[in-house]
Amino acid sequence: MTIARNAHRVAVLALDHVVGLDLGTPSQVLGAARDTRGDRRYAVDVCTPTGGPVRSAARFQVMPDHGLELTRSADTVVVPGIHDGAPLTDGTLDPAVGEALRAAHGRGARVVSICTGSFVLAAAGLLDDRPAATHWAHADAFRTLYPKVRLDPDVLFIDDGEILTSAGVAAGIDLCLHIIRRDHGAGVANSAARRCVVPPWREGGQAQYTERPVPEVGASGTAPTREWALARLGEPLTLRAMAGHARMSVRTFTRRFREETGASPSRWLLQQRVDRARLLLETTDLGVDQVTRQSGFGTAAALRQQFQLSIGVPPTAYRRTFRGHA
Known part of the structure; x- marks a missing residue:
């Protein structure tokens, strides 16, 4: 597959004991982002501290093509987790x-960690006085070693501008999709998600799945109701109506919904409406009033308020930004 001429350059820095899934995630997910000609929007390469092989946590060796010099020219540097x-x-x-990471950050490169890669960024001093995420199981150790970092172990990922950190395992996929969405908009991110056969969006502030009981699989699950609600985002949807569709009491539905998604029904529904509005603003010429109706916000004022809270900009500014990308 051809790499686009203006592709964003990504250096994945593999250290000894690198987690195999974390190592492959940037290449797989970012590599699925394509332009209109089908060319890759990201050029992803792997490097190690010496340019030589490192041992993975899964007991295979990683044979890189580059050493730390790759970090000097990369637009984004990603540090996968280590065990x-x-x-x-x-x-x-x-x-x-540490010097390579600080130099990359100092010249304006984006620096990203997946899972326990946040320990590496913290050890380099890049996370002092910043919010950060890591795998929930390592939160206590992280706080002990790096007390200056504002750790939030309950979220999937944190975007703090030029430094982004994620929780463990699959949260790295969410973070990479978020990067694509931030760089190129929802349409490209959704297409990349389809290529990877993963959900296109899980909110960064969604809780990690930490020691929750696994819900029973069957007709009593809330997945059919979520699908039903997604097809009706432009309509008024109450908690009682969603519980009725699932044939549950409101209390039972709310509990099971949170078990299965990590979010309350109201928070999940609000995020779906924000995502629908974002997609419409990026990919259509519909006016704000029409976007408001089709995404189910009721009033343009409500849409503007939620955009300001969720994204930090009003809908019109958001559209200008992503139409500029297009």
Whole structure:
């Protein structure tokens, strides 16, 4: 597959004990973002501290094509999670790696971590006084080693501008899709998600799935009701109506919904409406009033309020930004 001439350059920095899934996620997900000609929008390469092989946590070797010099020209540097090593055990880091990460950040490159890759960024001093995410199971160790970081172990990912961090395992996929959405809009991100056969969006502030009982699978689940609601976002949808469709009491429906999605029905519904509005603003010429109706906000004032809260800009400014990308 051809890489676009103006592709965004991504360096994935693999350290010893790198987590295999985290290592492959940027290449797989970012590599699924294509332009109108089908060319890749991201050029993703792997590097290691010495340019030589490193051992993965799954007991296979990673043979890179580059050393730390790759971080000097990358637009984004991604640090996958690790299952062992000094950043996890004593809060220290290879000085050359720390310097490379600080230099990349200093010249304006975006710096990203997946899972326990946040320990590496913290050891490099990049997360001091910043909010950050990591795998929930490592939260206590993280707080002990890096007390200056404002850790939030209950979210899937955190976008703090030029530094982004995610929780464990599949949250790295969510973060990469968020990066695509931020860079190129919902249409490209949704297309990349379809290529990867994953949900196109899980809100960054959604809770991690930590020690929750697994809901029973069957007709009593809320998935059919979520599908039913997505087809009716432009209509008034109450909690009672959704519970009625699921043939549950409101209390039971709310509990099961949270077990299955990690969010309350009202919060989930609001996020779906924001996402629908974003997609319409990016991909159609519909006026704000029409976008308001089709996404189910009721009034343009409500749409503007939620955009300001969720995204930080009003709908018209959002449209100008992403039409500019197009």
